[in-house]
Amino acid sequence: MGLKLVSRDRQREDSVVWVGDLPIGGSYFNIIAGPCSVESAEQIDEIASFLSSLGVRLLRGGAFKPRTSPYSFQGLEERGLKLLREAADRYGMKVVTEVMDTTMVDLIYEYADVLQVGTRNMYNYTLLKALGKVDKPVLLKRGFMATIEEWLLAAEYIACHGNERIILCERGIRTFERYTRNTLDISAVPIVRSISHLPICVDLSHATGRRDIIAPLSKAVLAAGAHALMVEVHPRPEDALSDGYQSLNFEEFKEVLSSIVRLCEMEGINLVLGGRRWSFEELKELRA
Numbered sequence: 001m002g003l004k005l006v007s008r009d010r011q012r013e014d015s016v017v018w019v020g021d022l023p024i025g026g027s028y029f030n031i032i033a034g035p036c037s038v039e040s041a042e043q044i045d046e047i048a049s050f051l052s053s054l055g056v057r058l059l060r061g062g063a064f065k066p067r068t069s070p071y072s073f074q075g076l077e078e079r080g081l082k083l084l085r086e087a088a089d090r091y092g093m094k095v096v097t098e099v100m101d102t103t104m105v106d107l108i109y110e111y112a113d114v115l116q117v118g119t120r121n122m123y124n125y126t127l128l129k130a131l132g133k134v135d136k137p138v139l140l141k142r143g144f145m146a147t148i149e150e151w152l153l154a155a156e157y158i159a160c161h162g163n164e165r166i167i168l169c170e171r172g173i174r175t176f177e178r179y180t181r182n183t184l185d186i187s188a189v190p191i192v193r194s195i196s197h198l199p200i201c202v203d204l205s206h207a208t209g210r211r212d213i214i215a216p217l218s219k220a221v222l223a224a225g226a227h228a229l230m231v232e233v234h235p236r237p238e239d240a241l242s243d244g245y246q247s248l249n250f251e252e253f254k255e256v257l258s259s260i261v262r263l264c265e266m267e268g269i270n271l272v273l274g275g276r277r278w279s280f281e282e283l284k285e286l287r288a
């Protein structure tokens with residue numbers, strides 16, 4: 001299929017992509033959480049404060065939003081990037097945010113620790129080539145109509161242009177099913193792991209489009225062998241300017257996190273959670 005650099009044949013061991021002091025891949029499991037969009041200084045501060053208090057170190061948030069409708073909220077743009085960066089720095093977190101096109105690479109680079117390629121841009125080969133020249137990790141979402149092969153070839157584009165720090169992200173594909181926004185392709189996780197050494201993340205918010213099924217699916221994500229879970233979190237999802245229906249509120253997020261903590265303990269997976277050690281008492285509290 002033409003995979004070279006990202007293929008398991010080239011490198012037998014899992015790649016670990018370091019984001020500062022945070023390892024993504026291999027035997028580690030990470031949580032990437034935050035709002036769909038940065039909405040205000042207060043909103044992103046409240047979320048970063050909450051997530052970091054639980055040990056979450058990777059803060060996501062959109063500043064330039066690729067919205068289906070041109071009349072929907074498009075993001076706070078550069079001001080959003082600044083607010084995201086400031087909140088992350090205040091709480092010792094790393095920033096994951098989307099770069100929508102090649103003209104924005106330098107700007108996003110300035111503020112982000114991980115540059116995200118959205119599902120609509122997986123086939124944007126000029127963007128992929130540009131990100132090959134960047135010395136920061138790239139989170140590459142799967143195109144919603146892309147085969148696993150096309151997705152891995154998109155990763156190959158970034159790698160062969162010089163950047164091998166790539167995290168793949170399954171975020172659901174479009175099918176005839178309408179109960180969910182997309183269909184989570186959980187089988188992509190073990191397939192990608194068998195043919196590539198790159199770390200793989202699963203974004204359950206965009207995969208499902210509904211917060212009520214994220215908790216059970218988060219267990220499936222871990223059990224399938226993913227290296228990271230991405231989820232949208234908002235203090236008041238009903239007031240969110242984008243994707244509120246698929247964002248967890250704080251209580252729901254705690255519940256998801258506590259089941260991940262327990263599963264990681266059972267499976268001997270190294271959960272990267274702010275270097276904290278979680279006692280059973282703390283876990284019980286988290287669930288309460």
Ligand code: PEP
Pocket residue numbers: 036062066098117118119120141171203206
């Ligand atoms: C996002 O993560 O903010 C996003 C827009 O996701 P996707 O590109 O997967 O739709």
Ligand code: MN
Pocket residue numbers: 036037206232242243
């Ligand atoms: Mn979203």
